[in-house]
Amino acid sequence: MQQLDASQLKTAVLAACDRIIESEQRLTELDTIIGDGDHGFGMRVGFSAVKAQLQKTDYAMPFDLMKDVGMTLVKVMGGTSGVIYGTLFLGGLDAFEGQQKVDVAHIASFLDLSAKAIARRGRTQRGDKTMYDALIEASEAFNRAAANGDSVEKAFRSAAESSAKGAEATKSMQSQKGRSKNFREKTIGYPDTGAVSTTIIFEALASAVETIAGR
Amino acid sequence: MFTMANRDYLTKDCVSAMIRLFPDMVETVPNSYNGRALLRKPIEADRVNIIISTGGGGGPMSQAYAMSQGLADVAISGGDHAAPSAYDIYEAVKHIDSKKGYVFLYNNFMGDCLNNDMAEELCRLDGYDCRLFPIHDDCLSADADAPRDERTGIIGLMFLLKIASACSRNGGSLDQVIEELTYAESRLSTMGVTFDEKERVGEFGTGISGEPARIRRADCYDLRKAAAFAADYLMEDIGYRPGEKLHLLVNRSFSTCYEDAYMFAAAAADRLEKYGTVAQCSVGNYMFQIERYAFAISVISADEKLCGYLKQRCYTDSFLI
Numbered sequence: 001m002q003q004l005d006a007s008q009l010k011t012a013v014l015a016a017c018d019r020i021i022e023s024e025q026r027l028t029e030l031d032t033i034i035g036d037g038d039h040g041f042g043m044r045v046g047f048s049a050v051k052a053q054l055q056k057t058d059y060a061m062p063f064d065l066m067k068d069v070g071m072t073l074v075k076v077m078g079g080t081s082g083v084i085y086g087t088l089f090l091g092g093l094d095a096f097e098g099q100q101k102v103d104v105a106h107i108a109s110f111l112d113l114s115a116k117a118i119a120r121r122g123r124t125q126r127g128d129k130t131m132y133d134a135l136i137e138a139s140e141a142f143n144r145a146a147a148n149g150d151s152v153e154k155a156f157r158s159a160a161e162s163s164a165k166g167a168e169a170t171k172s173m174q175s176q177k178g179r180s181k182n183f184r185e186k187t188i189g190y191p192d193t194g195a196v197s198t199t200i201i202f203e204a205l206a207s208a209v210e211t212i213a214g215r
Numbered sequence: 216m217f218t219m220a221n222r223d224y225l226t227k228d229c230v231s232a233m234i235r236l237f238p239d240m241v242e243t244v245p246n247s248y249n250g251r252a253l254l255r256k257p258i259e260a261d262r263v264n265i266i267i268s269t270g271g272g273g274g275p276m277s278q279a280y281a282m283s284q285g286l287a288d289v290a291i292s293g294g295d296h297a298a299p300s301a302y303d304i305y306e307a308v309k310h311i312d313s314k315k316g317y318v319f320l321y322n323n324f325m326g327d328c329l330n331n332d333m334a335e336e337l338c339r340l341d342g343y344d345c346r347l348f349p350i351h352d353d354c355l356s357a358d359a360d361a362p363r364d365e366r367t368g369i370i371g372l373m374f375l376l377k378i379a380s381a382c383s384r385n386g387g388s389l390d391q392v393i394e395e396l397t398y399a400e401s402r403l404s405t406m407g408v409t410f411d412e413k414e415r416v417g418e419f420g421t422g423i424s425g426e427p428a429r430i431r432r433a434d435c436y437d438l439r440k441a442a443a444f445a446a447d448y449l450m451e452d453i454g455y456r457p458g459e460k461l462h463l464l465v466n467r468s469f470s471t472c473y474e475d476a477y478m479f480a481a482a483a484a485d486r487l488e489k490y491g492t493v494a495q496c497s498v499g500n501y502m503f504q505i506e507r508y509a510f511a512i513s514v515i516s517a518d519e520k521l522c523g524y525l526k527q528r529c530y531t532d533s534f535l536i
Contacts, residue, residue: 079297
C-alpha cells in the first residue's frame, strides 16, 4: 500500500487512542517512579477525548483529521503532554496541506516537521531523556523508508521498531527536562514515560496500518 | 490528593460548586474546557489583567483559591496534576478582551512554560499583548551556582500576585507591572521544608511534588532549628539591603497542623529579625504541597515601594493574606 486516505488514517489514530487508554496504569506506574505520576491519567483523558471527537466526525482530508487531533489534545490535556503531543499532530500539518491521500514521503515530512517543532517548543534535543528520543528515531526511520520507496505499512513498522529502540535507550540517560530532572541520577535505569507513550502510539499505528493493508 | 468525587468530572463539578457557592465572586469563561478558566467578577478590561496559570498542584482547581480583589483576575486550572492548557488561557484572554494587556504568572515548570508560551503565541496572533512571567523563587530547586532561571517556583507567587495586582490597580502599564515583578522576584526566595522521621533529620529543598531535598541536617530535626536554618539560608540567597522590610509567608501542607505552622513561622520571624524588621507574616494553606508533613517558607525583602504594594490585605473565600 502506497497511500493512506483520511478514513484509513482515522482508523489508525483510533487504534492508537485505544492503546494509550489501555496503557494508563503502566504509564502511571512508570511516571510515579521518576515524575509526578500524572502522565497515564493525562494521556488517557486526552486520547479518550480524541477518540470521542473522531468517532463523531468524518474527515475528507488528512490535514483536518490531524488538526482536530492536535487541537483536542492541547485543549483537554494541558500539562507538558498536552502541548507536546498536541504539537506531534499539529507541528507537521504543512506536509499534509491540500492532500486527499498521504504517502510515505508526506508522512516522513510530517514527522520531521513535528519533531522540529517539539524540539523548538520544548527546548529539547536527543539525549535529554524525553519523548523526543523516541520520536526522532521514528522520524528518521520514516525518512529512510521514503528514500527506499517502502510501502506505508513497512515504513510504519520500521518507525515503531526504531521508536522502541529510542525509548529503550532513555533508560541509560539522566533526565534533563521536566519535573523528573529534579530526581537527578535516580532517573537512570528507567525509561522516559513520554518516550514509552510515543512508542505505544507508533506500535498501534503500525499494527493498524498493517491490518488495513491486509498483511 | 484524596477525593471522594469522580476524578474524570472533578473539575467540572468543582466549577459548578464554586459558582453555586460564590456567584458574586466567580464566573467561568464560556468556551473553556470543563470551565477550567475562572474569572473574578466583575471583569475589569480597562487595566492590565493578571492571569495565574500554573501547575495542577494536586487538585484540578488548585489555582482557583488565588482569585480575589487584589490577587488574580483569572485563575486557569489544569487537569489532575497537570499544567493549565494553552487553549483555556487563550479563551480567557479573548473573553476579557483587555486592551491594556495581560501578565501570565506561573511557576517555572516545564508544563506551565510550554502552555503559557503557546497561549502567548495564539494571543499575539489575535493582537493581544501578553507577557510571560515564570517564577523562580525555589532557591533549592537548582544547583547553587546555576542561573536563577533554572529554578522552579513555589509559593512566592502569592507575593508576586499581590504586587502585580496592586501595580495594575494603581494604573500601571504592562511594562510597569513587568518591571515591578522583575524587581520583586529578585528580592524573593523560598524553599520547601520536610522532616525525615525515620532518620530524624530536617530536610530542605523538598519539591512540591516530592522531589528530593538537597540539604539534610540532623541538627535541624526540630521546628525552631529548622525554621532558623531556613530563614538564614533564604536571607543569604536574597542578600539583605539595609532599609528593606521583610515579609514572611509560610505555607503548610494539608498534612501539617496549624499549631506547628504557627510555631514554625514564629521561629522563622524571630530569626529574620536578626536581619531587619519583619513587616508582615502570613501563615496558611495557600497552595498544594506534597501529601506529607511539609512547609514552604518564603521571604521577600521589600523596599518602600514594594511594601506599599504588599500592605494591602486580600480576602479570598479560603484565606486572608
